[in-house]
Amino acid sequence: MDSAQFRKAAHAAIDEIINYYDTIGERRVVSEVEPGYLRKILPDGPPQEGEKWEDIQKDIEAKIMPGLTHWQHPNFMAWFPASSTYPGMLGELYSSAFTTAAFNWLCSPAVTELETVVLDWLAKLLNLPASFLSSGEGGGVVQGSASEAIVTVMVAARDKYLRESTAHLEGAEREIAIAEKRGRLVALGSEMAHSSTQKAALIAGTRFRAIPAGLEDNFGLTGKNFREIVDQCLLEGLEPFYLTASLGTTATCAVDNFGEIAEVLRDHPAIWVHVDAAYAGAALVCEEYQQLTHYMDNFDSFDMNMHKWLLTNFDASCLFVKRRRHLIDALSVTPSYLRNEFSDSGLVTDYRDWQIPLGRRFRALKIWFVMRTYGVEGLKNHIRNTVKLGELFCSMIQSRPDLFKVLTPPAFALTVLCVVPHSKSPASASVPQPKAAREAYSNSFTPDATSQALIDSNLLTKQVYEAVNSRAEIFVTGVVVKGTYAIRVVSANPKAEEKYIRRAFEILVEVAEEVRNQVGG
Numbered sequence: 458m459d460s461a462q463f464r465k466a467a468h469a470a471i472d473e474i475i476n477y478y479d480t481i482g483e484r485r486v487v488s489e490v491e492p493g494y495l496r497k498i499l500p501d502g503p504p505q506e507g508e509k510w511e512d513i514q515k516d517i518e519a520k521i522m523p524g525l526t527h528w529q530h531p532n533f534m535a536w537f538p539a540s541s542t543y544p545g546m547l548g549e550l551y552s553s554a555f556t557t558a559a560f561n562w563l564c565s566p567a568v569t570e571l572e573t574v575v576l577d578w579l580a581k582l583l584n585l586p587a588s589f590l591s592s593g594e595g596g597g598v599v600q601g602s603a604s605e606a607i608v609t610v611m612v613a614a615r616d617k618y619l620r621e622s623t624a625h626l627e628g629a630e631r632e633i634a635i636a637e638k639r640g641r642l643v644a645l646g647s648e649m650a651h652s653s654t655q656k657a658a659l660i661a662g663t664r665f666r667a668i669p670a671g672l673e674d675n676f677g678l679t680g681k682n683f684r685e686i687v688d689q690c691l692l693e694g695l696e697p698f699y700l701t702a703s704l705g706t707t708a709t710c711a712v713d714n715f716g717e718i719a720e721v722l723r724d725h726p727a728i729w730v731h732v733d734a735a736y737a738g739a740a741l742v743c744e745e746y747q748q749l750t751h752y753m754d755n756f757d758s759f760d761m762n763m764h765k766w767l768l769t770n771f772d773a774s775c776l777f778v779k780r781r782r783h784l785i786d787a788l789s790v791t792p793s794y795l796r797n798e799f800s801d802s803g804l805v806t807d808y809r810d811w812q813i814p815l816g817r818r819f820r821a822l823k824i825w826f827v828m829r830t831y832g833v834e835g836l837k838n839h840i841r842n843t844v845k846l847g848e849l850f851c852s853m854i855q856s857r858p859d860l861f862k863v864l865t866p867p868a869f870a871l872t873v874l875c876v877v878p879h880s881k882s883p884a885s886a887s888v889p890q891p892k893a894a895r896e897a898y899s900n901s902f903t904p905d906a907t908s909q910a911l912i913d914s915n916l917l918t919k920q921v922y923e924a925v926n927s928r929a930e931i932f933v934t935g936v937v938v939k940g941t942y943a944i945r946v947v948s949a950n951p952k953a954e955e956k957y958i959r960r961a962f963e964i965l966v967e968v969a970e971e972v973r974n975q976v977g978g
């Protein structure tokens with residue numbers, strides 16, 4: 458493809474993308490294809506001779522669109538959003554055009570320097586303490602995902618712990634002590650923390666213990682439960698070295714009790730605390746949420762995904778650390794071909810030492826474009842509007858206590874609800890499911906379910922969830938919270954509007970009534 462052909466193709470592609478965004482609401486939000494659909498309609502191998510762009514482009518609508526679930530659809534209310542905006546896309550386009558695998562400053566100084574600048578902007582915007590800024594001993598780095606950020610900091614935490622806890626030893630004695638300690642290391646996270654902490658422990662080669670969540674505050678982690686597990690680990694001869702504290706858990710957007718966690722750290726200062734704010738961290742751009750950063754100076758690292766709620770295209774997971782040297786100590790390996798005078802001078806940042814891969818994309822561009830296009834006020838407005846929509850949705854759900862129960866108070870544009878079996882005639886009485894299937898369901902999904910009422914509600918809620926998604930007008934997520942099956946509805950999509958939220962409520966009511974009538978409840 459030469460320049461003239463690229464110009465023509467790019468214009469056609471941009472036109473098609475704009476049209477897609479303008480009409481996305483007319484599409485079915487969830488794909489209907491069967492597994493393996495694409496293999497059946499694509500040839501066995503690539504063409505021998507190159508094809509014209511016009512022919513390739515046609516296959517977007519014909520072959521790819523049917524297999525897409527439209528995350529940018531205003532009725533996409535599942536999981537957490539993956540934001541996409543035009544400035545974010547432009548950032549991706551330029552990044553792709555420049556394609557600089559900028560692992561070291563020397564590779565392309567602008568890539569490194571823009572990242573440092575925009576992440577300092579973001580740290581200030583999120584009200585993180587000054588210790589997380591690059592002007593001190595900290596700094597930010599863009600990672601691909603919150604999971605990647607957790608692995609990265611867990612490795613740094615592990616090495617710091619092993620280094621510092623054996624600092625009084627030398628030579629072979631130290632090596633042996635480190636080897637012995639490795640087998641005793643435990644990473645911690647609340648049972649409601651995202652599974653990426655458990656996965657990170659797998660990768661880092663440490664044990665993992667889940668801490669029971671509290672029953673208040675949307676099931677956040679309490680200091681008491683944290684302390685009990687730490688004490689228990691120590692009693693067993695294990696060495697807790699790391700905790701993921703959540704600012705917005707996946708299931709209910711709980712915020713762990715940071716004040717109490719900080720209190721426990723006074724007795725256990727060697728434990729590295731990482732704050733996983735993957736989704737809800739975006740809310741910190743608004744002053745009314747900034748009290749959540751009050752204890753942040755007690756913690757070691759913080760990560761939030763601009764690509765979830767802050768209008769930036771995937772991927773833009775922004776990791777901040779209080780002491781960058783801990784990342785560099787753990788992750789810096791410098792063969793001769795990566796050495797250069799600038800790195801040796803110590804005057805530049807080489808982000809390869811702050812992450813797992815070597816090469817990296819120019820992700821700071823899209824963050825810069827988004828911040829400049831929306832401005833701070835635009836970002837705040839987006840958060841506030843979508844939070845308000847969540848509150849509106851929750852109030853609608855609460856207006857039908859005969860049909861729904863809100864499981865946890867609305868938080869960060871998320872509503873978590875259950876369907877209530879009919880009070881006079883328990884849904885369980887005529888749920889058309891064999892006993893064995895019901896037991897299998899309650900065993901696999903509701904380990905804490907003890908009462909028949911809970912089992913009834915769980916079955917009904919799951920049926921409603923499945924019926925809502927199979928209608929495919931809106932797309933929501935089912936979740937099990939401490940044995941209770943619930944439906945999560947998120948109103949944080951960049952295209953979210955009141956009319957869509959109202960329609961989502963109507964659909965839930967229609968489906969819940971329909972399912973309840975069917976099961977005789």
Ligand code: PLP
Pocket residue numbers: 537601602603604605651653703705706707733734735736762774
């Ligand atoms: N942490 C929380 C609280 C999440 O909700 C998620 C995903 O939704 C993650 C971490 C993992 O995010 P990522 O896909 O960026 O790895």
